[in-house]
Amino acid sequence: MRTKRVLWSLGKVFAAGCTALAVLTGICLFYYNIPTHFPSPDGATDYRWEPDTFYSRGTEGFAWGKTNNEGYVNLVDYRPGMPVQVLVMGSSHMEAYHVPPEESTASRLNARLGGESVYSIGVSGHTLPTCLCNLAAAVEKYRPSAYVVLETGTLFFSEANLEAALNGSLAEIPSHAGGLVGLLQQNQFLRLCYAQLKGFLGQGGQDSEAEASPDSAPAASARTADLLDALLGRAAETAASSGAKIILLYQPSTQLSPEGQLLTPEDGEQRALFSSLCEKNGLLFLDMTKRFHEEYESRHILPHGFINSSVGSGHLNSAGHAMIAEELYKLIEEGA
Numbered sequence: 001m002r003t004k005r006v007l008w009s010l011g012k013v014f015a016a017g018c019t020a021l022a023v024l025t026g027i028c029l030f031y032y033n034i035p036t037h038f039p040s041p042d043g044a045t046d047y048r049w050e051p052d053t054f055y056s057r058g059t060e061g062f063a064w065g066k067t068n069n070e071g072y073v074n075l076v077d078y079r080p081g082m083p084v085q086v087l088v089m090g091s092s093h094m095e096a097y098h099v100p101p102e103e104s105t106a107s108r109l110n111a112r113l114g115g116e117s118v119y120s121i122g123v124s125g126h127t128l129p130t131c132l133c134n135l136a137a138a139v140e141k142y143r144p145s146a147y148v149v150l151e152t153g154t155l156f157f158s159e160a161n162l163e164a165a166l167n168g169s170l171a172e173i174p175s176h177a178g179g180l181v182g183l184l185q186q187n188q189f190l191r192l193c194y195a196q197l198k199g200f201l202g203q204g205g206q207d208s209e210a211e212a213s214p215d216s217a218p219a220a221s222a223r224t225a226d227l228l229d230a231l232l233g234r235a236a237e238t239a240a241s242s243g244a245k246i247i248l249l250y251q252p253s254t255q256l257s258p259e260g261q262l263l264t265p266e267d268g269e270q271r272a273l274f275s276s277l278c279e280k281n282g283l284l285f286l287d288m289t290k291r292f293h294e295e296y297e298s299r300h301i302l303p304h305g306f307i308n309s310s311v312g313s314g315h316l317n318s319a320g321h322a323m324i325a326e327e328l329y330k331l332i333e334e335g336a
Contacts, residue, residue, distance in 0.1 A: 021189065028188035031058040032195075034097070035067060036185045039175050043137035045089075045123045046130060046173040048072060057097050059192075060315050061306040065101040072121050073097065075107055078142075086110075086118040086332075087144035087244070089131045090151025093251065093316045094122025098306065103318045105151075108325035113332070125173050128152040129165035132231050136238050144244040147332065150235070151249045155270040162227035166234075225273060233281040246283040247331065248274065251324060254292060254304050256312040262296040264289050286331055291323050 034057065035050035048071035049055075055073075056064035069077040073095055088094050088106045096104035106120035119142060126134070131150050139148065164170035176185070185191055232248075239246045250271070252264045271287055278285035288303070295301045302312045303320030316324070 021187075024189040025187055028192055030056050030064075031188075032056070032192040033064075033188050034191065035071070037071075037175050039172075042141050044134055044141050045121050045126060045138075046134065047123065047175045048121075049123075055097065058308070059195075060309045061098040061317060062308070063096075063098055063100050070121075072123070073101055073104065074120055075101055075110075076119075078119065082119075083117050084119045084142045084144045085113070085116045085146045086149060087138060087142050087147070088118065088120040088122055088149045088151070089126070089134070089138060090122040090149070090249070091126050091153060092122070092124035093153060094120055094149075094151045095124055096120075096122070096316070096321065097124075098315045099318045099321060103321055105316075105321045105324045105328070108322055109328050112325060112329040122151065127154075127157075129157060129161045129170055129231075130173070132165050132235055133168065133170050135235055139238050139242050139244070143242045144239070145242065146244055147247050148239045148244050149247045149249050149328065151251065153251060153253055154265075155250060155267055155274055157224070157228075159221070159224055159227065162224065162231065166227060166231055225277070228273070229277050229281070232277050232283055236282045240282075246278075247286055247328065248278055248283050249286045249288070249324065249328070250274070251288040251303070251316065251320070252292065254302065254312050255310075256302075262293055262302070262312070264292065284331060286327055288324060288327065291327055292320075295319070295323060 033055055035053040035055055037047045037049050040046060040048045049067045051067055051069050051071040053067050053071075054064070055067065065073065068074045072078075086106075086109065088109075092098075094105060096106075101107060104120065106118050106122075110116065110118035121138060121142075128150060131152075135148070135150075161170060232246075235246050252267070255263050257263050271289070275285045275287070277283075292303050295303070301319050302317070303323055304316055305312045305314050306317055
């Protein structure tokens with residue numbers, strides 16, 4: 001009799017747990033529904049998301065949409081041989097899961113250019129060294145005719161990563177689409193719990209873009225400058241093979257001081273280094289630092305952050321994407 005009561009109690013606990021999991025999973029279908037990702041077969045990115053799949057995200061901003069036929073966040077599908085004027089590469093900021101798809105940098109730039117072909121393959125975790133490793137494959141596939149935009153949220157990179165990017169040994173971002181981990185990824189609530197746990201442990205995960213904090217990173221050594229010089233020079237040659245120029249887009253992180261001042265990294269020397277190296281190698285360097293400060297000082301508009309996240313920090317919001325798209329458009333219209 002006692003055994004029956006224990007089994008009955010355990011059964012009720014199990015049923016309650018299953019019910020709670022089902023309810024929470026149902027909520028996460030709209031609150032945190034991120035597709036599973038798989039290794040990219042063409043090497044243009046390290047991985048891509050499930051194609052033609054609904055996504056939604058309410059942890060930073062509120063946005064939803066559908067990945068395109070390749071598994072990237074674009075308003076259009078890619079067709080082999082489709083003319084691409086501007087190819088956008090970068091991190092989760094360019095992926096833009098956090099804003100409506102029509103408000104991303106790529107979509108806004110495409111609209112400003114009158115519907116010309118702007119195609120984004122921005123994916124979470126793809127820092128500048130990773131994008132530089134993938135550039136040759138991306139250019140070979142998409143054949144951008146005018147520009148390749150390479151976005152970065154930091155200008156500080158370790159010598160080890162730069163060397164690995166130069167010699168092609170940089171580790172690819174892994175995908176865990178199979179096995180138990182792949183099975184667990186199919187449950188949106190468990191995936192949200194995993195993401196929150198990694199955030200709590202300070203591991204950041206694929207949304208963590210910066211390689212080093214500007215506050216703690218040393219000034220660039222001569223070796224670092226030489227590595228960057230070689231990487232940027234090779235990138236310019238790679239893009240030129242399809243008739244395109246590189247636009248290196250730097251959109252610095254921001255935060256508000258207790259006094260309400262907008263703070264960006266104290267990286268003037270590093271920005272000057274990148275500017276000179278880009279000029280030397282025929283790249284265009286678009287530094288958003290000044291524009292971010294001007295918008296905040298004149299109109300109190302912040303480029304990062306959402307009403308449901310930390311004020312002024314985190315991923316690009318709709319205003320930040322609009323600022324970047326406008327500056328890119330100006331640069332392109334100048335015929336630089």
